[in-house]
Amino acid sequence: MADAARSSCSDFQRTTLDDTAASIGEVGVTLYAYAAGQQDVSTGELLMVAAESAAQSEVVTAIRQLMELGLLRPKGTDPDRLIAVPPATASADVLLPAIRELREKQRKFDRAYAGLAALAPVYESSALGRFDRNATQVIRDRAGVRRVITELSARCTDEVLTSQPGGARPEAALNESRDRTTRVLERGVKMRTLYHHTAQFSQPTVEFVGVLTELGAEVRTVGDAFARLLVFDGEVAVMPLRDHPTGAVVVRDPNLVDFAVASFERAWSEATPFPYSYNREHVLNISEDLKLAVIRLLVEGYEDKVIAKRLGMSLRTYQRHLSSIMRRIDARNRLHAGYLIHKLQLLERDS
Numbered sequence: 001m002a003d004a005a006r007s008s009c010s011d012f013q014r015t016t017l018d019d020t021a022a023s024i025g026e027v028g029v030t031l032y033a034y035a036a037g038q039q040d041v042s043t044g045e046l047l048m049v050a051a052e053s054a055a056q057s058e059v060v061t062a063i064r065q066l067m068e069l070g071l072l073r074p075k076g077t078d079p080d081r082l083i084a085v086p087p088a089t090a091s092a093d094v095l096l097p098a099i100r101e102l103r104e105k106q107r108k109f110d111r112a113y114a115g116l117a118a119l120a121p122v123y124e125s126s127a128l129g130r131f132d133r134n135a136t137q138v139i140r141d142r143a144g145v146r147r148v149i150t151e152l153s154a155r156c157t158d159e160v161l162t163s164q165p166g167g168a169r170p171e172a173a174l175n176e177s178r179d180r181t182t183r184v185l186e187r188g189v190k191m192r193t194l195y196h197h198t199a200q201f202s203q204p205t206v207e208f209v210g211v212l213t214e215l216g217a218e219v220r221t222v223g224d225a226f227a228r229l230l231v232f233d234g235e236v237a238v239m240p241l242r243d244h245p246t247g248a249v250v251v252r253d254p255n256l257v258d259f260a261v262a263s264f265e266r267a268w269s270e271a272t273p274f275p276y277s278y279n280r281e282h283v284l285n286i287s288e289d290l291k292l293a294v295i296r297l298l299v300e301g302y303e304d305k306v307i308a309k310r311l312g313m314s315l316r317t318y319q320r321h322l323s324s325i326m327r328r329i330d331a332r333n334r335l336h337a338g339y340l341i342h343k344l345q346l347l348e349r350d351s
Contacts, residue, residue, distance in 0.1 A: 024069075027054045028062040032071055035084040040075045043082065070094040135253040142246040145238075146176070152232045152250075153184050160184060161231040161264050163194040166312045168202030178208065185215035194267055196312030197221045197290055200275055209274050220271035223293040223311065231261055294321050295346055299338060 027050050034049045035041050043063065050059045066072040067082075070090035075081040085093075139145050153160070185191060191212065199205045200221055209219045230238040237260040241247030251257055290311060297307045308318035329344060331337035 040081045137250040140247040145248045156232045159190040163229045174208045191217040193219045198312045219274040222271040223289040226267045
């Protein structure tokens with residue numbers, strides 16, 4: 001029995017400490033209480049103490065566990081006599097090796113982190129540096145686009161401009177960008193975002209915007225069409241790739257980026273703050289703004305599907321706005337509506 005106890009002590013590093021501690025039951029408590037009341041005890045005495053309340057195998061297991069936790073240990077050089085050790089002493093003896101091991105792991109982690117951080121300038125001047133030497137970078141797959149946006153977001157230090165046309169954003173897109181956007185704002189980077197007016201009627205989009213604004217972002221909505229765009233620090237712009245819905249083009253040419261920023265600023269100046277609660281007057285104003293945008297695009301000769309897409313609304317919602325316009329100006333058909341719009345000078349009047 002004593003040999004088994006010594007073996008258990010020497011093998012402690014391979015024992016799961018929390019499992020051992022959690023498994024001490026009434027038998028272990030009884031044995032420990034008895035040993036603490038004696039100057040020293042033998043294994044035989046402990047077996048007799050719990051003989052009436054537990055099987056011998058349970059007693060042997062309890063003794064082994066008490067020794068693994070350092071609560072019982074051999075007396076001097078006599079392996080057959082055991083003494084009880086105060087829990088505080090046992091805790092120090094048993095846990096200190098684990099604490100030292102954790103500290104060593106932390107030191108290794110810190111060294112590894114410092115080594116990786118030291119390689120950042122190398123990466124900047126090589127892998128990403130090759131992009132800096134090119135005016136544009138074409139990416140045709142969605143995963144590649146997300147990877148580049150994540151990299152640019154991590155490197156951004158001043159401001160991110162984003163414009164997200166199309167009305168309500170899909171929940172999957174919101175969830176995919178939530179953590180990345182949150183990390184950017186938590187670093188103190190400014191952010192301004194444009195949505196279509198129709199986005200404010202989507203609850204997932206409203207909740208997402210609420211998270212952003214709490215972290216300091218500014219969000220506005222606009223009625224007419226605007227381009228999908230991301231601009232990082234006024235230096236790099238990410239734009240959609242024509243005829244390729246999952247792709248994008250990364251633009252680093254200063255002239256093109258300045259043009260993109262100017263386009264964003266024009267739309268931003270005409271936009272209204274994103275509402276965070278229902279306001280009937282605001283909803284009516286937005287509805288009138290959308291109707292004015294419909295009138296403008298009708299006069300320009302766009303088809304219904306094109307107008308609906310540009311305004312970020314469904315074809316059915318667009319048709320409801322069109323029907324309302326035609327009733328209000330007493331138009332019999334679209335041709336008659338176009339005539340009345342010019343006659344009434346609707347595009348020259350306040351909406």
